[in-house]
Amino acid sequence: MKPIVEVTLSWLLKNRKGRDAKLFFTRPAFAKHPEQTIEVTSSDCGPTNAKLAVDYTADGAGKHPVLEWTAPPAIADKVKEWLLVSEDPDAPLAMPIAHGVFGGIPATKTSIEAKDFEIEDESKALLKGGFHYGVTRRNVPYIPPRPLMNHGTHRYFYEVIALEEPIDPKLLSSKATREQIADAIVGKVLGWGMWVGSCERVWK
Template sequence: MTALIEVSLSWLFKNAKGRDAKSFYTRPAFADFQSQDEQEIIVTAPEIGPTNSKLDVQYTRDGAGLFPTLHWEAPQHLAGQVKEWLIVSEDPDAPLPTPICHGIYTGIPATKTSVENKDFEVEDSSKALLKGGFHYGKSMRGDVYITPRPLMNHGPHRYFFQVIALREPLDPKFLSATTTREQIADAIVGKVLGWGMWVGVAERKW
């Protein structure tokens, strides 16, 4: 019965996809980077493949729900300027007015240029601190990370993993589990040095 409901919803909202224009990287903080072509940070997921690769079941809700291992690097002209990294994961193909925020991660040290699944285990929930040495904000459901689970028969969903270089650290008040995507977007205005994105794709069929 649940599958039938999902398929019905997918048919009803079949055209409710592609909210790219409301993605995190389109916010005013990214005014100097007008398009995806202006990504200065190279983000890769070596265990999965190039951007737009299919997410194996282990990276979805139907499997182990792993966070993809990501690596990134900044161009030479930004060397020494990055004070902190920020990661935002979202699904622009969900049948909602804006992309679903699957996870937002703040206070990532400038020296850290990769993350793996174990980094997202909770170290101290009272401080929203993860074992990777950084913090988590508020996803759409409040989970540390919402594992991809697109509506059945809604077609492929893209999952954006955006890495943002900041020229100064975020105010510590934003290193909280209640901090939203919108609050972070406003807080980083004037602080973005560059950004990059890796995209994973998942689909569920009946």
């Protein structure tokens, strides 16, 4: 998209941001867990709300941030599987954009890095990290941040969810949608936490 067209769109859509009320963790599956209980950090990107370096955006290498997480003792031994959802609530659409939906993360895995998101078996939606990827708008496992130019700062929520029961492997290997995953985890959530990165693109 040419910069002048993109900037014009940004001006027209400047008030269409902040779909926080429709983020993944507001779904019915989280009714008993309204607050974060899992600590999520990023050793390469900094504290939550940090500005993402260009290598972590579509203008650079498009790398996924390294994430590490720790569950509280009360639930740590009960976790059977992890789920990761990344989304942008500031996109000028009716719903947040799903940048990534990753299910079937082994209970023993409490960190992820960029190489984990390389495709291992596309027919099973399986990644090299040993987990599955779901549907995104561009039919790729992960969409790196690329907010509209001059649309202001966009926030990218990386939500880690602890599950007490695994998601059906058949659903995961079929490249599930965010909505299908949201329905599949009702009654299975033990807790959740998130790390937030920010990104802004300015036409100079």
